[in-house]
Amino acid sequence: MNLSPIYPNAPLVEAVFEIRFPGEPAVECRRDEFFELIRSEYGHVFVPKAQPGQAPALQLYNFKREDNQTSVMTAINRFAFSTKKYEGFQKFEKEALRLIRLFADKFNIEKLTRTGLRYINVIPFVRGEGKDALSNYLQVAVKLPLAFPSEFRHLELAFVSQTEEGLITTRIEPLVAQNGTQAILLDFDFAMEKDLHIRRIKSYLDESHRHTKAMFEQIITDNYRKYIRGEAV
Numbered sequence: 001m002n003l004s005p006i007y008p009n010a011p012l013v014e015a016v017f018e019i020r021f022p023g024e025p026a027v028e029c030r031r032d033e034f035f036e037l038i039r040s041e042y043g044h045v046f047v048p049k050a051q052p053g054q055a056p057a058l059q060l061y062n063f064k065r066e067d068n069q070t071s072v073m074t075a076i077n078r079f080a081f082s083t084k085k086y087e088g089f090q091k092f093e094k095e096a097l098r099l100i101r102l103f104a105d106k107f108n109i110e111k112l113t114r115t116g117l118r119y120i121n122v123i124p125f126v127r128g129e130g131k132d133a134l135s136n137y138l139q140v141a142v143k144l145p146l147a148f149p150s151e152f153r154h155l156e157l158a159f160v161s162q163t164e165e166g167l168i169t170t171r172i173e174p175l176v177a178q179n180g181t182q183a184i185l186l187d188f189d190f191a192m193e194k195d196l197h198i199r200r201i202k203s204y205l206d207e208s209h210r211h212t213k214a215m216f217e218q219i220i221t222d223n224y225r226k227y228i229r230g231e232a233v
Contacts, residue, residue, distance in 0.1 A: 006087070006088045007228040007230070008228070008230040009227055009228040009230060010086075010121075011123045011124075011186070012120070013122050014084050015092055015117075015119055015120075016080055017081050017082075017092075017096045017115070017116070017117050017208075018080040018081075019079050019100060019112050019115050019116075019198075020077055020112065020113045021077055021078075022111060023057075023076045023077045024077070025076065026107045026108075027076050027077075027107055028057050028076050030107070031061065034103055035063060037102050037106065038063060042065055042070075042072050044064040044065070044068070045061070045062070046061070046062035046063075046064065047061060048060055048062075057076040058075055058076060058078075060074065060075045061073065067085070069083060069084045069085040070082065070084070070085060071083070072099055077113075079100060079103050079109075081096040081099055081100070083095075089209055093202075097201065100198075101201075109198055110197060111197060111198075112197065112201075113193065113196065114191060114192065114196070115191070115192045115196060115204045116189055116192075116208075117209060118188065119187070119188045121185070121187070122183050122184070122185060123137050123138075123183055124181065124182070124183045125184070134184065136223065137184060137220060137224045138172065138184070138186070138221065138224075139219060139220070139221055140172065140219065156172070156173050157170075157171070157172045157173075158171045158172075161215075163211055165192055165208075166190060166191050166192035166194075166207075167191050168191075168211050168212065169187075169188070169190075169191070170187070170188055170215060171185065171186075171187040172184065172185065172187075173185040173187075186219070188215055190211050190212050192208065
């Protein structure tokens with residue numbers, strides 16, 4: 001995850017901030033009016049394919065920038081901002097809030113049912129690391145019977161942590177590319193669902209970032225932290 005200050009070797013591949021709200025038919029009927037507000041920046045339109053058993057109004061329209069790295073997504077009860085070109089939290093927050101406020105003002109969105117900040121990281125293995133590869137990057141403790149070794153070569157794990165503000169879901173999974181390259185998926189999703197209002201959206205995003213940042217900093221090893229900061233090879 002690319003944090004502030006920006007880490008030159010950060011493993012972040014995508015950051016997403018989403019809001020959900022009670023279904024608003026105006027989003028479907030006047031989607032073109034919102035598009036006109038962002039057309040000059042997010043002019044590439046991708047329409048969702050029909051999915052059996054899913055209402056079309058619940059599927060996301062995707063408006064993308066020219067480079068296809070940054071997107072705005074809308075549905076009758078959702079709005080999301082996503083980027084694969086993360087340049088630090090301040091820039092991410094500024095653009096996310098600008099777009100959310102445009103959207104909320106256009107469709108009179110006030111009450112929210114959920115906010116979610118997600119950071120998707122991919123940590124490549126270095127060839128030859130063998131069974132100790134995971135422990136080189138992550139500090140994850142799972143208590144097992146003494147008969148089993150404590151070092152993991154393969155770990156697939158998901159856990160949910162409760163905070164006063166919301167829930168953070170952490171997923172750790174192995175990834176294997178077609179060329180055989182191995183990596184670790186490290187996925188954080190911080191969700192808030194209680195007493196939400198659009199006027200406090202900045203505080204929700206700030207709080208979500210604080211928790212995901214803390215989780216990332218605590219779960220990686222000191223040696224990997226030095227690497228992503230550019231302090232070690």
